Amino acid sequence: MYRYDEFDHDFVKARVAEFSDQVDRRLAGEITEDQFKPLRLMNGVYLQLHAYMLRVAVPYGTLNSRQLRMLGHIARKYDKGYGHFTTRQNIQYNWPALSDIPAILEDLASVEMHAIQTSGNCIRNVTADHFAGAAADEVADPRPYAEILRQWSSVHPEFSYLPRKFKIAVTGAERDRAAIQTHDIGLHLKKNDKGELGFAVYVGGGQGRTPMIGKKINDFLPEKDLLSYCTAILRVYNLHGRRDNKYKARIKILVHETGAEEFARQVETEFAALKDGELKLPDEDIRAIERYFAPPALTPRPEGDEAVRLARLDSRGFSEWLDQNVITHRHADYAGVTISLKGIGEAPGDASDSQMEAIADLAEKYAFDEIRVSHEQNLILPHVARADLKAVYDGLVEIELATANSNLITDIIACPGLDYCALANARSIIVAQNISKRFASLERQRDIGELKLKISGCINACGHHHVGHIGILGVEKKGAELYQVTLGGSGDENTSVGEIVGRGFGPDEITDAIETVVETYLRIRSDRSETFLDAYRRVGQAPFKEALYAGEAKAA
Template sequence: MYQYDLIDKEFLADRSAEFRGQVARRLSGELTEDQFKPLRLMNGLYLQLHAYMLRVAIPYGSLNSTQARRLAQIARDFDKGYGHFTTRQNIQFNWIKLKDAPEILDKLAEVDLHAIQTSGNCIRNTTSDPYAGATAEEVDDPRVWSEVIRQWSTLHPEFSFLPRKFKIAITASAKDRTAAKVHDIGLMLRKGRDGTLGFEVIVGGGQGRTPYVGPTINEFLPTDRLLSYLEAVLRVYNRHGRRDNIYKARIKILVAALGAEEFARQVDEEWAKIDAARADLPTAELARIRAAFAKTPFETLPARSDAFETAKANDAAFARFVRNNVKPHKQPGYAIVEVSLKAQEQTPGDASAQQLEVVADLAERFSLNDLRVTHAQNLVLPHVKLDDLPTVFATLQASNLATPNIDLVSDIIACPGLDYCALANARAIPVAQDIARQFADLDRAEKVGELKIKISGCINACGHHHVAHIGILGVDKKGEEFYQLSLGGSGAEDASIGKILGPALPADKVATAVDQLVGAYLNVRNDGERFLDTYRRVGLEPFKEAVYAQAD
């Protein structure tokens, strides 16, 4: 894990002290809310429906146990006892008092955490693979490059006031766990035929009002030219991006307007003007950053664990957990463990202070002091010995953290919706809970298999509904909450935008409609087909008939 140096630490302390003064001026009335707004947003502080919300950056989704415990402390002392993990691998505290914000930032800075660039028209937290450094699928560790981008982009003077917010994702595996193709920039690490590493560069993906799967503008960018190329992309965007219309300000609109080929041409033209020696990362600096991730102290273990196999044979609940939440590790004798934050009746992505402390302890004792956040609003213990898995499972089970539903129907992504967000048209949390209750039978959920449901409370698509196998969008109809369903989206390596199923449904009909969609799928699927595969084979009509024919 990367360790902040003295400059990092002094900077965070200074930034926190600066914000303390700004808050004091706001509380005294010296600053109006309009004057204070850009200052608080630069420190991740939003004003929501009921209170201030603080969004804390978790760079590339990586935490140690000390940081996780500090987040638990903040949840307990300054919030209502919990935090909410987001689709950008960050955490939000939804009940913050303005007077407490400076003290919270001080406490975050003490453990190398902050809220900088979690808001505003700047480069946001870079999303990366939560299995980084643990999966055999990757061609390189994407955290190295995420850290490079973090250091390059933080308070970058040229890119701190972009036309609109800007989001980057990096993956190094064939299986994409970052939704790279629906980011402003998606970087997919590839290995060339000669063994050299390069990035496939995807630009102009996004969701919201106008969703796009981003086009590839560079098939193979040498890794040592990454920063100069990113600079060129952002300069073209900064030059041409719309600043007169917030709905047309994202880079996806520019790429769509120019066309991918013309946009790529302009990037190449700008790139040629950039002095590589100034812009690109020196080899020695890359080696320094890489060294922070290269020394994982794995033990030499047998590939088979008798304790693990015995527990799996004797405990059906443990065996189910292993089937759904435990993934292969690159190191023999280890496993990757996903911790679901989607227990029945739980708000998707929420973790209590006590639960945060439990996973912090598990990370420290059993996962080499390493904890990850996924863009699907779950947690990962990336380096657990097979021998230790029964103990880890029992501890998770005691804290309602052992729900065996990763990638199943109840593993729902949901934004906070109208329960918290001032922009939302409808609630998302109760709908997610209704669906989870509908599929409480774990045997049935496993029979259905991989099914990714994502819910957004408004068109801004913070719940990623456009790229869900079943997407659910909350809409306002004359003051009533209705929900529009879409099918066939994917945020993975086979990215696609879902198609609207039909007229929006009232809230009390959504879970039933999902049940009907699942029934239609089970009736027509071939052996081994996921819901998404079946949809792509048979199209929209069988599903539309299952939902709306009965309503007629």
């Protein structure tokens, strides 16, 4: 993985010193809250309901064991013993004291981490496929490009005060595991017929109060032009994006109002002026960054097949976990493992200090020291020899993280919601917990099959409800929580925005409503191979509406 060079070390160190001084001056009363707020936000420090919140960047979701151990250490020493992994592959701490933040940032810097650009109207953490470098269906590892974008966008003077925040995601496979079409810029790394690497470029996707699917404005951008082209997009946005209305300031609104074709034309004009200038990426520079991401030396471990076969016979739990949480690796003797942070009845994405440390130990011992954070709020061990899967499983059982529910209905994305967040209108976590408990039976979950359920506690959609096969949006109505249900959303290569099915449900009704939706699907699916999403796309809302609301219509 990427290692800081001298410049990176100095840069982060200087930022820690600068922000520490700003915190000291704030605590001494030398600067006001109005002066301090934009400074703390540039360093990932928010104020929430109960305390400050610190959001730490995990660039493209990649961590090594040392870093994950440090995240656990910070949770224990400065927080309340846990952290929350987010849908942007970052981690948030919910209880840090402002006076401790300088020490936390110093600890983070000691393992090449920081909280820069995790807030504010700048280019945020660049996200990537969590199976990058491991997935069998990948053309090339997208992370070198994410790292190039990170370096380019860090305190970029021209793009530090954009009309609004800006999110970029990169995937290197046809199967989109990074939800690129719901980002401000989505990059799909691929090869052309000459075997050269380049990107399909999507722009203007996003969720929030106005969900939009990104428009493809370039089918093949050569890799050398990545920064020139992204600069061209950002320039058009920076010039024409609305600054008069926060709710219309994202690039998705500009692209929508300008029209994708005209927007693309404006980008091309800017690009023509920038192309082959100083932003052109020399091949040797790309390859140099690529070397940081060179895959580990995966020695043949052919004993894996037999080991897995025997372990399956021995343990039903292992067998179920293997079927659900383990994916095919590009090397036949290896596998990619999803560590579910969605234990039945647990808060999605939360991990304790000791769990983080134990996962770091497992990664060090069995997974070439690499851990990923997925945007679905799970942790990933991207390279595990099949021969070691049982040992990894046993280690996860010990820390209660062996729940075999990847991509099933209890693998729920949920934002922190009103239990923590100052923006939220309704709780999310407790809704997730109740649904998780209702569908606790693995047999039932597997019968239901792939089903992505996503919950947001306000219209900002951090819980990605718009692209949930089933989405739940919490709102406040007459002082009470109300949950709207959307159906048919999807955040993959066939992105769609879910449609509201009807009137919302109270906190005591929402679990039943979700069960009704699921039971309806089971009744109407053509056979077991037809997933919830396929069935919905075939039949539309009608049977779900009927099941949820028919009684009311008759009563009325």
